[in-house]
Structure formats: C-alpha cells, structure tokens
Amino acid sequence: MEQFFVVGGKPLNGEVEIFGAKNSLLPIIASSILVDDEVCIENAVPYSDVLAMCKIIEGLGGKAKWQGQRLILDCRNLSADTVSHEVASVVRSSIFTLGPILARMKSAKVAYPGGCDIGLRPIDLHLGGLRTLGAKVVEKNGYIYAGVLNKNGGDVTLSFPSVGATENLMMYATSLQGQTRIFNCAQEPEIVDLQNFINACGGQVSGAGESVITITGGKKLHGASHYVIPDRIEAGTYMIAVAMCGGRVVLKNAIASHNDKLIAKLMQTACKIKVKDDTIEVLADGHPKNLGEVETGVYPAFPTDLQSQITALACVSEGYSLIIENLFEARNKHIGELLKMGADIRMRGGIAIVKGRDMLYGADLVTPDLRGGASLVLASLRAEGYSTIKNIGLIDRGYYKIEEKLASLGAEIKRIKEG
Numbered sequence: 001m002e003q004f005f006v007v008g009g010k011p012l013n014g015e016v017e018i019f020g021a022k023n024s025l026l027p028i029i030a031s032s033i034l035v036d037d038e039v040c041i042e043n044a045v046p047y048s049d050v051l052a053m054c055k056i057i058e059g060l061g062g063k064a065k066w067q068g069q070r071l072i073l074d075c076r077n078l079s080a081d082t083v084s085h086e087v088a089s090v091v092r093s094s095i096f097t098l099g100p101i102l103a104r105m106k107s108a109k110v111a112y113p114g115g116c117d118i119g120l121r122p123i124d125l126h127l128g129g130l131r132t133l134g135a136k137v138v139e140k141n142g143y144i145y146a147g148v149l150n151k152n153g154g155d156v157t158l159s160f161p162s163v164g165a166t167e168n169l170m171m172y173a174t175s176l177q178g179q180t181r182i183f184n185c186a187q188e189p190e191i192v193d194l195q196n197f198i199n200a201c202g203g204q205v206s207g208a209g210e211s212v213i214t215i216t217g218g219k220k221l222h223g224a225s226h227y228v229i230p231d232r233i234e235a236g237t238y239m240i241a242v243a244m245c246g247g248r249v250v251l252k253n254a255i256a257s258h259n260d261k262l263i264a265k266l267m268q269t270a271c272k273i274k275v276k277d278d279t280i281e282v283l284a285d286g287h288p289k290n291l292g293e294v295e296t297g298v299y300p301a302f303p304t305d306l307q308s309q310i311t312a313l314a315c316v317s318e319g320y321s322l323i324i325e326n327l328f329e330a331r332n333k334h335i336g337e338l339l340k341m342g343a344d345i346r347m348r349g350g351i352a353i354v355k356g357r358d359m360l361y362g363a364d365l366v367t368p369d370l371r372g373g374a375s376l377v378l379a380s381l382r383a384e385g386y387s388t389i390k391n392i393g394l395i396d397r398g399y400y401k402i403e404e405k406l407a408s409l410g411a412e413i414k415r416i417k418e419g
C-alpha cells in the first residue's frame with residue numbers, strides 16, 4: 001500500500017502539460033467494441049480506470065496495446081458478450097460496455113458497475129433508454145441481461161441528462177437502422193469527443209454538445225485514429241492548487257472554454273488568468289478573496305467533479321462560502337478529512353457552509369473517493385506542516401502521476417510505502 005507524504009506551504013511555479021481526459025477515454029474505449037477493426041487513440045493515459053476498461057476489452061476477446069501515449073484497441077476477434085462481476089466492480093464505466101456489446105454481439109450480460117462511493121448512482125436511465133430503443137433488458141442476480149428485439153432506431157427522451165446514459169445510448173444507436181434521436185441528453189465536452197470518435201470511424205452522429213443528439217445507424221464502422229481532448233478536471237484541479245498555494249503556473253494543452261465556470265470563480269478570488277491558444281496561465285498570491293456560492297450542475301454548470309477541490313479552496317478563502325452539491329448525494333466524505341486539518345465547515349443538507357481561515361494544518365488523512373482525494377492533496381499542499389494521505393489508489397483512478405507533476409511545480413509531495 002502506498003500513501004502520499006506532503007509538506008505544505010510551498011508556492012507552485014512552472015509549466016504543466018494536461019493529460020488526455022479520463023472521461024473521454026472511458027466511453028471511447030467502450031465504443032471500440034463497435035468497430036470490427038483496429039482503432040488508435042492518441043493522447044491516451046494509463047489512469048487505473050482506463051487500465052480496468054482495457055481489461056474488460058481483453059476479457060471480451062479484444063486486444064489493448066500501449067505505445068507511449070497511443071492506445072491501440074483491436075476488437076476484430078470479439079468472442080464474448082459477458083462482463084463479469086470481477087472486472088465490472090472495479091470501474092463504474094464498465095456499464096458503458098452494455099450498449100456497444102449489445103450492438104455488436106446482439107446479446108449482452110454485464111454485471112452491475114462498481115466505482116467511487118459518492119452516492120446511489122442508479123443505472124435506470126441506461127436500461128430504460130435501451131428498452132425504449134427496442135432492447136429486451138432483464139436484471140437478475142447482479143447482472144443485466146440484454147437482447148435485441150427491434151433493429152430500428154427511434155426516439156428516446158432522458159428524464160435527466162445523464163452523461164453515461166447519453167453515451168451508452170449513442171453507442172447502441174450506431175447499430176440500429178435509420179435515425180435515432182436522444183432528447184434531453186447531457187452536453188459535456190466528452191460527449192462531443194465520443195461523437196467525433198464514432199464519426200472518425202465512419203459513423204453518423206450529430207448534435208453532441210446540444211440537447212438533442214441524432215444518430216443515423218446501421219453502417220459498419222471502420223478503424224480510425226482519434227486524439228482525445230484534454231482533461232478539464234485535471235486542468236481545474238491544478239488551477240485550484242495555484243489559487244490556494246499562490247504562484248504562477250502555465251497549463252499546456254488545456255481548453256479554457258471547458259472550464260468557464262471555474263475560471264470565473266477563480267477570477268472572483270483575485271486569481272489572474274490569461275488564456276492563449278491552448279494554454280492557461282494562472283497567477284495567484286495565495287490569499288484568495290471570497291468565493292461566494294458554488295453550485296454544481298450538469299454541463300455547462302459548475303462540474304461536480306471539481307466540487308471537492310473548490311471546497312478545499314473555500315477553506316482558505318476570505319469570509320463565508322456556500323458549496324452546493326446537486327448531483328451526488330454522498331459526495332461530501334472529504335469534508336470530515338478537511339475538518340481534521342482545522343477547516344471550519346458545517347453541513348446543512350447537501351450544502352457545505354465554509355468559513356475561510358488563513359491556515360490549515362497538516363494531518364493524517366484517508367482518501368474517500370477520487371475527487372475527494374484530490375481535494376486532500378490540495379489542502380495538504382496549502383497546510384502548515386506535513387500530511388499523510390492514505391488510500392491513494394482512488395486518486396490514481398483519474399490522475400496520472402499527480403505527485404510528479406506537482407513536485408515539478410515546486411510542491412513537496414512524495415509517494416511512499418505505507419507503514
């Protein structure tokens with residue numbers, strides 16, 4: 001078991017390259033199941049969640065090969081339609097394989113997904129959407145069994161714009177004859193990236209990034225190469241780190257427009273932010289002004305995946321801040337850890353009322369979930385004294401070598417053996 005050892009109090013300075021987006025890679029890897037050919041994903045990163053998805057592909061008879069930051073997936077010899085509990089329980093995105101397996105094999109047996117413990121995370125919208133599109137879906141003994149009853153496209157309306165359900169249905173619809181429309185779909189940049197990947201493979205998808213996606217399906221997809229968009233949550237995490245610790249950091253290979261809401265909030269705390277082409281420069285004195293109210297929502301609202309990190313910022317910002325989490329009811333386990341560091345936070349329902357303090361203090365901490373873990377790293381960087389952070393395997397799900405990147409900016413953080 002490994003842990004982080006962090007000595008806080010250092011400003012951050014330098015340049016950091018933002019990696020490819022985890023939340024783009026996961027559905028794109030799943031959609032390689034649709035393609036009876038080799039596909040090449042550029043700007044790929046071996047996050048542990050991504051490695052878990054590659055394992056699922058291999059379990060189905062596909063191949064996954066890494067060449068540096070290129071991931072080559074080959075699903076020509078796909079032979080199985082089953083994702084076992086053993087592999088599905090490792091990663092929430094295992095559910096993304098349901099639509100593509102059904103599309104390709106005409107039957108699917110996929111175990112219920114695992115993933116970070118941030119709330120109930122039902123999959124009713126995925127299953128209901130598939131049923132509306134004519135699939136037979138039965139839930140039994142921890143597995144979802146699906147078969148194809150109707151091969152024609154149709155209309156489906158999501159009662160909530162779920163990212164995963166939108167992606168699953170988009171992928172499934174590529175196999176249906178004629179036109180499928182998904183109404184009230186999610187609009188995240190990663191969905192646009194998935195559309196671009198499917199279209200590079202010869203698919204016909206339009207509307208991603210807006211509320212109605214149209215898929216004209218039934219065409220055989222072919223191999224292609226696709227460059228994955230930068231990870232907006234990784235970029236946002238480093239931007240918040242600078243706001244908390246002070247310094248000047250240039251993020252390279254970042255898309256500022258994907259982080260509009262965060263940039264507006266950081267400017268409110270008196271960070272100076274300059275955007276040029278695909279770089280974002282963040283300059284801060286480490287004494288953030290009042291953050292006010294931050295409320296998470298579906299894109300383009302403030303992302304829930306940056307809620308834990310901005311809560312850490314609120315702990316050292318002037319005055320009172322309100323952090324309102326609207327998507328995941330249990331995404332607040334980092335709060336108890338921040339309290340150990342001297343943070344002043346009260347919870348009222350899903351709202352965190354945070355009174356900023358000049359200083360946090362190092363402590364022995366335990367990562368509650370991926371983004372909650374990132375918030376503890378940020379708080380430890382800002383804190384007086386040293387911290388240890390256990391259970392960092394959860395952080396590795398969505399940050400690759402975070403300690404090396406932060407150390408290159410002047411932070412004192414090391415990965416060490418627990419004990």
Ligand code: UD1
Pocket residue numbers: 022023024026092093119120121122123124125126127160161162163164165186190304305326327328
């Ligand atoms: C994706 C992201 C995750 C992010 C989340 C919200 C990936 C791999 N993960 O997760 O990092 O935090 O979007 O931006 O892209 N819901 C239902 N029924 C369903 C599906 C979802 O009620 O069938 C609810 C969820 O409980 C949650 C909300 O919808 O309250 C949003 O979930 P969803 O957009 O589906 O998130 P994920 O796709 O799981």
